Structure formats: structure tokens, C-alpha cells
Amino acid sequence: MNIKDVMTLNPTCCLPNTTLQDVAQLMRDEDIGEVPIVEEDGARKLLGVVTDRDIVVRAVAAGREARKMTAGDCMTAPAVTCNENDTLEDCAQAMASHRIRRMPIVDENGELCGILAQADLQATDARSLKEQVADRVSTPH
Numbered sequence: 001m002n003i004k005d006v007m008t009l010n011p012t013c014c015l016p017n018t019t020l021q022d023v024a025q026l027m028r029d030e031d032i033g034e035v036p037i038v039e040e041d042g043a044r045k046l047l048g049v050v051t052d053r054d055i056v057v058r059a060v061a062a063g064r065e066a067r068k069m070t071a072g073d074c075m076t077a078p079a080v081t082c083n084e085n086d087t088l089e090d091c092a093q094a095m096a097s098h099r100i101r102r103m104p105i106v107d108e109n110g111e112l113c114g115i116l117a118q119a120d121l122q123a124t125d126a127r128s129l130k131e132q133v134a135d136r137v138s139t140p141h
Contacts, residue, residue, distance in 0.1 A: 048077030
């Protein structure tokens, strides 16, 4: 089974100059834990991602003024990605080895086209892949 058969298509994303407060509100409103950050020129070229953990660690815990920060100030870059034509097994293995819960999916041009989360694996017949990812992600660094 390929990633594109399971991934969430056209995920919500932000620009690097989006305020961190707007990113956090988007996470709350959309009930998501990661927002891909894309180029400002209208292309969906992936620059990085902001996770809820990025906001906590890089802004709040660091004592920075989160209201004055942008997505670009807080994002993880470059983001680990998979290609839309990769297999679920390849993606699950990458998620496990990088200890990430959500994988941005790019097309052959490097443009964001989807996102695959651990929960998406649960919705497939590949539940063992979800367990593999969950076990690795939950292991302390």
C-alpha cells in the first residue's frame, strides 16, 4: 500500500512569517499537532514544520516572547519527509527511526501534498506498522 492511499491530502499549512500565536490557534482549531511551513511564493515547497512540542521547547520553555515569534523562528528545518509514492512500510520505518509522529509527504517537485500521522496507520490493515512507530517514538532519547 502506498502513502498516497492513506495520507491526509492538502494539509493546512502556514508561511514562515505567520505569527506563532496564529500557528498555535490553528493547531487548536484544527485539532492538529503539526503545521507544515511552506514558501511564501504560492508554491507549497516545504521549508519545515512547527509542532506543538516545538512551541513548548523553543518558545515557552526557553523564556522567549512567543507573541513576537514567527513560525520561521520556531520551526524544525529541514523537515524529514517521504515521497507520495513511497510505501507505508518505508514511511513507518522513517517515522520510527526519526522518532516522529507525523510525516510530511511531498511530491516529485518537493511540494507538500499530504501528511501521514500515526493515527492514519491505525486506520489501515497495517496496524503493526503503527505499533512499530509508537514503540520507537515513545522510547526516551
